[in-house]
Amino acid sequence: MNTSAIEVRNLHQRYDDFEAVRGIAFEVGRGELYALLGTNGAGKTTTLDVLEGYHAPTEGQVRVLGHDPFAQRAEVRHRMGIVLQEAGFYKDLTVAETVDAWRRWTPRAMERGAALERVGLAHRERVRVGGLSGGEKRRLDLALAVLGRPEVLFLDEPTTGLDPEARRNVWSLIRGMVEEGTTVLLTTHYLDEAQHLAHRLAIMHEGRIVTEGTLADVLGERGTRITFRLAAVQPGDLPYDVGQDRRTIRLDGDAYTVETRGPGLRRHRGRCAGVGVRRGGGAGGGLSVLVHDDQREHRRAAGGARLQAAARQRAAHQRSLRG
Numbered sequence: 001m002n003t004s005a006i007e008v009r010n011l012h013q014r015y016d017d018f019e020a021v022r023g024i025a026f027e028v029g030r031g032e033l034y035a036l037l038g039t040n041g042a043g044k045t046t047t048l049d050v051l052e053g054y055h056a057p058t059e060g061q062v063r064v065l066g067h068d069p070f071a072q073r074a075e076v077r078h079r080m081g082i083v084l085q086e087a088g089f090y091k092d093l094t095v096a097e098t099v100d101a102w103r104r105w106t107p108r109a110m111e112r113g114a115a116l117e118r119v120g121l122a123h124r125e126r127v128r129v130g131g132l133s134g135g136e137k138r139r140l141d142l143a144l145a146v147l148g149r150p151e152v153l154f155l156d157e158p159t160t161g162l163d164p165e166a167r168r169n170v171w172s173l174i175r176g177m178v179e180e181g182t183t184v185l186l187t188t189h190y191l192d193e194a195q196h197l198a199h200r201l202a203i204m205h206e207g208r209i210v211t212e213g214t215l216a217d218v219l220g221e222r223g224t225r226i227t228f229r230l231a232a233v234q235p236g237d238l239p240y241d242v243g244q245d246r247r248t249i250r251l252d253g254d255a256y257t258v259e260t261r262g263p264g265l266r267r268h269r270g271r272c273a274g275v276g277v278r279r280g281g282g283a284g285g286g287l288s289v290l291v292h293d294d295q296r297e298h299r300r301a302a303g304g305a306r307l308q309a310a311a312r313q314r315a316a317h318q319r320s321l322r323g
């Protein structure tokens, strides 16, 4: 066994006759954050369920910290932290009571105060869980997942449904855990989430990994179609010089599509973001970029918070060049 924290080899997973995962393989090194992206039903949660030891693989092999998480569950379950897509809290318990209940089942659990401090919830410990915001519930999820100081953390769509500020808070918590050496495998629908957090990522579609690598590898490997919406931007403001390799620009309602041949996504994305800033930074609902490849939507970056931040930096850089 090598030093990988997570190994997946030729994993197939069936539900009766339906094959949800169709022969995937990847490895996550210790201390690495690896993101599984994909459309609804791509097989991300199923993959996580197998790695968390809830199911034995139908076919293939998985290892977590060198152990089979299903057959050798006792060896690894306390070394893993898990945040499920839907938290199953008792709404009538307070935050403190919820953490205390989990501490009873967690060997070597950290103190309640330390766990809540860690996720910025210490001031809410007397509040009933039913009264927490969506972002606070996600933070409570994370507090429970890290109580036992896990070596590997599984996060299933940790920021879905959160507003931009809550997402950024959760991102910084996750980054802090990775900086401390925790290995993280997360699933997400958002490319910008992977962009913020992941060392490497895989994009799943219909049970298969269609592309894998660092963000630069993934974005650079194919021709790209970018669609973006900017509420406050008129067609005349668009960066028509988006690159020599562009093929077409189309307007459809308030969405503009740029098709390119080469690995130019990052360059084009920067220009798109630049437009957002020129029009005042906020650009209404912000900037959203849908990335398609081979006519299928595999990748999605929504929200635009990071792109707007990148655009601000870019604008400042351009101003400094001019001045």
Ligand code: ATP
Binding pocket: 015, 018, 020, 038, 039, 040, 041, 042, 043, 044, 045, 046, 047
């Ligand atoms: P999402 O982004 O919507 O959470 P996902 O990539 O996590 O999707 P999965 O939840 O792994 O996808 O589901 C993969 C496929 O397996 C889907 O078609 C889903 O309907 C199916 N599936 C998941 N769980 C079961 C189950 N218990 N029984 C039967 N089919 C299931």
